[in-house]
Amino acid sequence: MDRRYDPHAIEEKWQRIWKERDAYRTPDESDKPKFYALDFFPYPSGDGLSVGHCRNYVPTDAVSRFKRMQGYNVLHPMGWDAFGLPAENYAIKMGVHPRVTTERNIANYHRQMDMIALSFDWSREVTSCFPDYYRWTQWFFLLLYERGLAYQATGQQWWCPSCLTILANEQVEQGKCWRCGSDVTKKGLEQWYLRITDYAQRLLDDLGTIDWPEQIKLMQTNWIGRSEGAEVDFGLQGREDTLTVFTTRPDTLFGATYMVLAPEHPLVDELTAPEKRDAVLAYQDQARRQSEIERLSTEKEKTGVFTGAYAVNPVNDAPVPIWISDYVLMGYGTGAIMAVPAHDERDFQFATLFEIPIVEVIAPKSGAQGTLTEAYTGDGVMVNSGRFDGMAAPGEAFEAVVEWLGERGAARKKVNFKLRDWLISRQRYWGAPIPIVHCEKCGAVPVPKDQLPVLLPDLEDFHPTDDGRSPLARVEDWVHTTCPSCDGPAHRETDTMDTFACSSWYHFRYASPHDETAPFDRDRVEYWLPVDLYVGGAEHAVMHLLYARFFCKVAQDAGYVSFGEPYARLRNQGMIQAEDGQKMSKSKGNVVTPDSVVEKYGADALRVYELFIAPFEQSVAWSDRGVQGTYRFLGRFWNLVNEVVEAQGSGVAAGEAEAEKGRNVLRTLNKTIRKVTRDMDTFRFNTAVSALMELQNEVLDVWTGARGALTLAQWREVVTVMTQLVAPMAPHVASEVWVLLGHGENVLDAPWPVWDEELAADEVVTVVVQVNGKLRDRLEVPVDAEKDDVLAMARAAENAARFLEGKQVVKEVFVPGKLVNFVIR
């Protein structure tokens, strides 16, 4: 073979061999410890992979290979989140069935992944739009249904007028659809929900048990939004019933000078005084019509209308006017609040605008202020609060007020969450049909599990319509069916499931992807899961990553799995921007594909560069020239190994100077094993690569300049270890060189090298000499040099001595192995 580094020849050869050997097949039984490395379930887009996607896959792959060499049985699978709107929208635009485009895109992804040597066990590939997969997505829906966790409800829901479908709360960003960016509106429809709110507390608590980025855990914490407070019942003037509010500050009850109901609150109609009716109706109408962006804005001035009705404050029987305003949300708490303008910024704004009294009931440490110019939300002491005056608030007072009112049945402690139930129905074609049949007699009836899957009919016309019905509703002979319970006439549920349902359980499926009797084999799931390493972008912080945790807990409660968290360790890769620092996008024409890089430099250089480019979690701009650097590195490695392999004889006898260089090479080698091993475990791939570069620079220097420093056998040992260390990063060149070195087996199955702590230890260290903290000299001293000896050498050091001359040393600082600092006057 030509001696020049030719990545294409090497890569083609080894990819063929790996395919023939089925090299990445993972056995389900092994006496090795297991390691499950998983990438986020990708949607196979028509654009294919960019070098940005590789930033996700290459590091996970390198860790998989590293763990495999360390003796783990590694599960590293890949599959496709293939249902969903993009496929369907593209299909509508191009007039091709989404199944066709999806399969085409999958083939392209698969090709690219092989091209960069991702070590996936393709025998475990799963595709969420295939019936043998979505059958089990439907099974999960039924599991939730059986457990009372799936229900239908009518409500005002987010509607995307462009995608023509309902969206979940978290799919609406700043009043716009998360996919297409259209302004969303609300539409009243009957929808399916999953009761994720039942799990709010556990989803919160268990965040403490998993190794995830703090930022993601914080985002989930905020999204779940636990808040501790109390429900308080206000009497209603002229009525028997009460109005309940949720408050986190029951200690401010004496300052409640008005109340506010959400415009949609069911009591508004009944409470409104006749003379206020017109104004109230007009306000309700306006609130309903308002675009969500307007309503969401915190900048806009408060608005509202007085209903003419009064409530009674339970702490002092004071009459309290009841208003309606859109700053109170129907979906949180009870849809009604007590307003304490003195101690809440929003209430303060509102009260100022409508000239409602502001009563100070919490005095800051500096004393009561009398007239407030802004809301005081801090701690303090209760004032104007009758028997509670002088009590510390909120701390002590919170409890005291709730207890006092509680005795009379007017208040109780309450925890609220911001988290809402997960709306999963979609009025679109390309998704898993919800396995429910609606019977005239029996109502909603689940399709029996043994009749799954409910097949998605093969439609030619799958255009959505704006009537809020799924395209499936038009398929008469599919819709009409019989009731599984009474055999009477019935019709199928025509909504499909949110694709996040598909990705909420796929990590289970890889354990037994071909099981035809269950979504997963329990023993295999107990062996493989939880996922040991899960890698993907931070953009899924509150959607996929919350839903998957929820599904896992439901499966745990149902006794299907023994654990409650699917992903033990999560890492988010940084994004790769285009060279100009902009986001890579097809429309900007600045996308760099792995294909173009591989063509120029080969897959190994691309892989090493993906690892080297920046710290793993950090976003960074792509640089084609940067790949040149890792390409050169691999080229020099190739040349070095070839020279070592071809070298003859035992070399020249070494002098002492050479012998020392030889010892240093072995020392650096052992240090590098240590560093690369630790860096691979801690996701510091960039410094692992640079450590290898440093090692190679030193090895090359000594090899070319002082070959006699080591015996030929030792040189071979050095390059052998180097080959093992680069193997997870650059598997092709490592494999080729491994064979050249005469090691028969695949380098993938070679053991990971182990360092020798003694060989890695320094004999001599550089000690810096400072005078008044400024660097003046350096000394080479033995590591175990005595303090007095080092100080004497330091005083005598030529340059340091110049600064010490004629000065009085008032202090000597000695840090062993590091520095000497003379403080002089």
Added chain:
RNA sequence: GCGGGUGUGGCGGAACUGGUAGACGCGCUAGACUUAGGAUCUGGUGAGCUCUGCUCGUGGAGGUUCAAGUCCUCUCACCCGCACCA
């Protein structure tokens, strides 16, 4: 507005518990080899200066310390998330 993060050469970035700032790579530059080179190899490369050496230097201003990129206080810029959640 609230919460979180990041600021180090021309660029991407190193720097363990405070202890040699700028490892490694890109780029630039001088040279070697070459018909040629956007290939390869060797040297140089934070800024300034009175250049065997000195001074300054990690967004900015203070502080603690023998010693600060690292710790403390204040401040600026950019990025991300949430957005009237009572």
